[in-house]
Amino acid sequence: MIDQIIDIIGVLNIRVAIGLANVLGLITISAMVLTWAERKVAGHMQRRIAAKEVGPFGLIQPVADVIKLLGKEMLTPADVEKPLYYLGPILIFVPVLVSFVVIPFDARLQVMDVNVGILVILAFSSLSVLSILIAGWGSNNKYSLIGSIRSVAQNIAYEIPLLLSLLAVVFMSNSLSMKEIVEAQNDVWYVFKQPIAFLIFFIACVAETNRTPFDLPEGESELVAGYHTEYSGMRFALFFLAEYTSMLIVSAVATTLFLGGYKGPVLPGVVWFLGKTYFLVFLMLWFRWTFPRVRFDQLLNFSWKILMPLSFLNLIATGALLKL
Amino acid sequence: MKLIIDIITGAYSLLAGMWVTIKAFFSPVVTVQYPRKVIDITPRFRGHIKLVSDQEDPSRMKCFVCGSCERACPSNSIKKVEGEKREGEKKKTVTSYILDFTTCSQCGLCVESCPVGAIDFSADYNPVGFRREDFCWDLVREFEKRRAAA
Numbered sequence: 001m002i003d004q005i006i007d008i009i010g011v012l013n014i015r016v017a018i019g020l021a022n023v024l025g026l027i028t029i030s031a032m033v034l035t036w037a038e039r040k041v042a043g044h045m046q047r048r049i050a051a052k053e054v055g056p057f058g059l060i061q062p063v064a065d066v067i068k069l070l071g072k073e074m075l076t077p078a079d080v081e082k083p084l085y086y087l088g089p090i091l092i093f094v095p096v097l098v099s100f101v102v103i104p105f106d107a108r109l110q111v112m113d114v115n116v117g118i119l120v121i122l123a124f125s126s127l128s129v130l131s132i133l134i135a136g137w138g139s140n141n142k143y144s145l146i147g148s149i150r151s152v153a154q155n156i157a158y159e160i161p162l163l164l165s166l167l168a169v170v171f172m173s174n175s176l177s178m179k180e181i182v183e184a185q186n187d188v189w190y191v192f193k194q195p196i197a198f199l200i201f202f203i204a205c206v207a208e209t210n211r212t213p214f215d216l217p218e219g220e221s222e223l224v225a226g227y228h229t230e231y232s233g234m235r236f237a238l239f240f241l242a243e244y245t246s247m248l249i250v251s252a253v254a255t256t257l258f259l260g261g262y263k264g265p266v267l268p269g270v271v272w273f274l275g276k277t278y279f280l281v282f283l284m285l286w287f288r289w290t291f292p293r294v295r296f297d298q299l300l301n302f303s304w305k306i307l308m309p310l311s312f313l314n315l316i317a318t319g320a321l322l323k324l
Numbered sequence: 325m326k327l328i329i330d331i332i333t334g335a336y337s338l339l340a341g342m343w344v345t346i347k348a349f350f351s352p353v354v355t356v357q358y359p360r361k362v363i364d365i366t367p368r369f370r371g372h373i374k375l376v377s378d379q380e381d382p383s384r385m386k387c388f389v390c391g392s393c394e395r396a397c398p399s400n401s402i403k404k405v406e407g408e409k410r411e412g413e414k415k416k417t418v419t420s421y422i423l424d425f426t427t428c429s430q431c432g433l434c435v436e437s438c439p440v441g442a443i444d445f446s447a448d449y450n451p452v453g454f455r456r457e458d459f460c461w462d463l464v465r466e467f468e469k470r471r472a473a474a
Contacts, residue, residue, distance in 0.1 A: 041349070044348070044349045044350075044353070045345045045346075045348050045349045046348070047348050047351060047352075047353055047354045047355070048353055048354070048355040049353050049355065049357070052357075286342060286345060286346065286349075287342075289345055290338075290341045290342050290344070290345040291338065291341065306327075306331070
């Protein structure tokens, strides 16, 4: 009976379904942990305690937040473009979900080893720009629109150095599969062979996730909250979830490509992978509470005038060295 | 060349900033969790005024109802300073001393004008109330409450 069912559905589909369910769990829990971590990091960097009332060390605080957001009425402002307005928060969740499918958490802990893994992540993560644009346009609000347009300009500008710095790694490992790239780092992590690429990649990642110091799309002091100004309740929570999860994704990708993924002595691979990933996430939180927001011209100049030529040079040098 | 120098100095400034925040991250917390923990009030804190007890007999107040504080008050916040002469006592004993804290600006003229130092600033920094009348205190009654509490 069970064999028949498995035959009809197919082993691969079952694997993907189970994997996606686990990924959903991971996303939710990590987003909750990250909101807590962000508060704690913010607090201690300003030498105060931060969340502490709900549960020990305020650990239950995210649960209270989720309950509050779930209990809120989902308001739909009168003049929004309804189809787009509803589509925005749903669409922003797709890339977040799909990207985790190809990330290897351990040597055998991966939903699917696609041979174009990097491409899958890049293709789907550029979808989030579309959903931000849709959300901003559909909200029929000037702040949302400005926020989303800034986000699009920024994402286009920073996707190019991101891709170019990734290509250097792909050149060296000769593969687009995430797992093979990790296996290629058996001796030396790529962060030591490609420090400039890593730096460019990480900066571009911070910009892609709209984090400080590149958080112009949601600059509170100028644009209220940017593209999600008009959203409330669970729809807002989806944007929030997507933001924190995309932080986790870019950190996971950076870990996989530059920090040797699950490779590490003694401890199991998952621990190494999550440790490295959360270290990068902490680095992002650290950035947020250290650096002020850049101006828009500085933002674009930095990408087009510095990061892009630099990543190009790096790519050419890598190619030349490999050919020699 | 200028660009390269700019990049290096810029990167150095970013690292310097990150060093500042990470140091703060591992330093002890400086805030006080207010309702549960209260820091000591400095002795020169100017709260509302209070009547001071006599050094020889702490159950009595120093005030002998001369009324100079009432006259000195620029906003007429001190009212009804009244007292009576009791059997066997040399000086008058205060029976009523109304302070309207809503108009008081803690200028301290009453404290300065008192010839015997019978008035002093209290350390009471958080009086609360829902009505204006909640801030009209009879300081004699407050004195007795304080004594009963101590």
